[in-house]
Amino acid sequence: MPKMRAVQVPSPKASFEIVEREIPEPSPGSVRIKVQACGVCHSDSLTKEGTFPLVQYPRVPGHEVVGVVDAVGPGVPRWAPGQRAGVGWHGGNCGYCDACRRGDFFACQTFTAITGITYDGGYAEYMIARAEALASVPDELSPVEAGPLMCAGVTTFNCLRNSGARPGELVAVLGLGGLGHLAVQFAARAGFRTVGIARGKDKESLARELGAQHYIDSQAQNPAAELRKLGGAQVILATVTNGDAMAAVVGGLGAKGKLMVIGAAPSLMVSPGQLIGGRLSVNGWYSGTSIDSQDTLAFSVLAGVRSMNEVFPLERAAEAYERMMSGQARFRVVLKISS
Numbered sequence: 001m002p003k004m005r006a007v008q009v010p011s012p013k014a015s016f017e018i019v020e021r022e023i024p025e026p027s028p029g030s031v032r033i034k035v036q037a038c039g040v041c042h043s044d045s046l047t048k049e050g051t052f053p054l055v056q057y058p059r060v061p062g063h064e065v066v067g068v069v070d071a072v073g074p075g076v077p078r079w080a081p082g083q084r085a086g087v088g089w090h091g092g093n094c095g096y097c098d099a100c101r102r103g104d105f106f107a108c109q110t111f112t113a114i115t116g117i118t119y120d121g122g123y124a125e126y127m128i129a130r131a132e133a134l135a136s137v138p139d140e141l142s143p144v145e146a147g148p149l150m151c152a153g154v155t156t157f158n159c160l161r162n163s164g165a166r167p168g169e170l171v172a173v174l175g176l177g178g179l180g181h182l183a184v185q186f187a188a189r190a191g192f193r194t195v196g197i198a199r200g201k202d203k204e205s206l207a208r209e210l211g212a213q214h215y216i217d218s219q220a221q222n223p224a225a226e227l228r229k230l231g232g233a234q235v236i237l238a239t240v241t242n243g244d245a246m247a248a249v250v251g252g253l254g255a256k257g258k259l260m261v262i263g264a265a266p267s268l269m270v271s272p273g274q275l276i277g278g279r280l281s282v283n284g285w286y287s288g289t290s291i292d293s294q295d296t297l298a299f300s301v302l303a304g305v306r307s308m309n310e311v312f313p314l315e316r317a318a319e320a321y322e323r324m325m326s327g328q329a330r331f332r333v334v335l336k337i338s339s
């Protein structure tokens with residue numbers, strides 16, 4: 001049997017190991033992808049550290065996958081070998097449960113298919129993916145460019161476009177890391193008056209290069225007061241994982257404003273009085289399904305949005321993961337697996 005290299009987590013909290021495995025065959029409804037690039041996302045730590053309940057080990061992480069379809073299982077319409085495809089967090093849905101029949105594929109009640117968590121992901125030369133989880137990848141994006149857009153990109157873009165904010169309205173992005181540096185680009189290019197909020201003066205020039213019209217240094221200034229001076233934000237996209245930092249900006253929302261939460265902070269304290277007086281809301285947002293990813297890729301081509309990436313080969317996956325976890329990467333880390 002032909003073999004492939006894969007990087008797996010043997011058990012919770014154990015070190016990554018590079019292994020040889022048989023190249024898997026696609027089952028009905030699935031395709032095999034020859035992986036070209038896979039982004040390293042903070043959520044890979046759910047697999048690595050064993051903090052997600054459904055993971056069975058050993059497990060290959062990776063849910064920012066871009067490659068080429070190289071085998072198609074029975075019962076898969078529209079996909080053929082040679083087509084470029086991407087796979088994100090959403091690994092599939094049944095299509096027949098009540099949630100799916102309402103179009104809420106993310107809440108599928110039949111199975112929980114999460115790429116790199118409940119089945120093997122993209123830290124490997126090949127992976128199997130369900131057909132409904134595939135996004136078509138445009139020619140204009142290289143595999144390394146497209147990888148981070150499959151999670152960080154779709155999460156921020158899809159959150160913004162479903163936030164209710166309209167062109168010209170004030171949208172703030174809290175945090176200028178892996179998610180935030182994409183969110184600022186999407187917000188600015190989508191026609192919002194865009195505010196970047198981060199700690200320290202040194203991120204101001206980056207925020208402006210990415211398209212922000214305003215920058216708030218949350219260490220030196222009160223971010224809520226500064227947002228109110230600008231008229232109050234219609235939407236604040238919270239990309240940080242610190243609940244106190246999120247709570248500190250809620251007062252900067254304008255009437256009927258929304259705090260859109262995509263950073264998985266452990267807790268968030270918001271005063272009900274604040275919510276009531278301004279008719280404010282706090283909204284969680286899930287990344288998106290394959291068509292949302294495909295729309296993200298297409299918009300990124302249209303508007304020139306790109307992730308800034310640090311690139312590592314597959315065999316240095318452990319180092320790439322540590323770099324991502326350090327919080328020091330500028331701004332996403334990507335494994336380049338084949339050309």
Ligand SMILES: [Zn+2]
Nearest residue numbers: 041043151152
């Ligand atoms: Zn992710």
Ligand SMILES: [Zn+2]
Nearest residue numbers: 094097100108
């Ligand atoms: Zn379903």
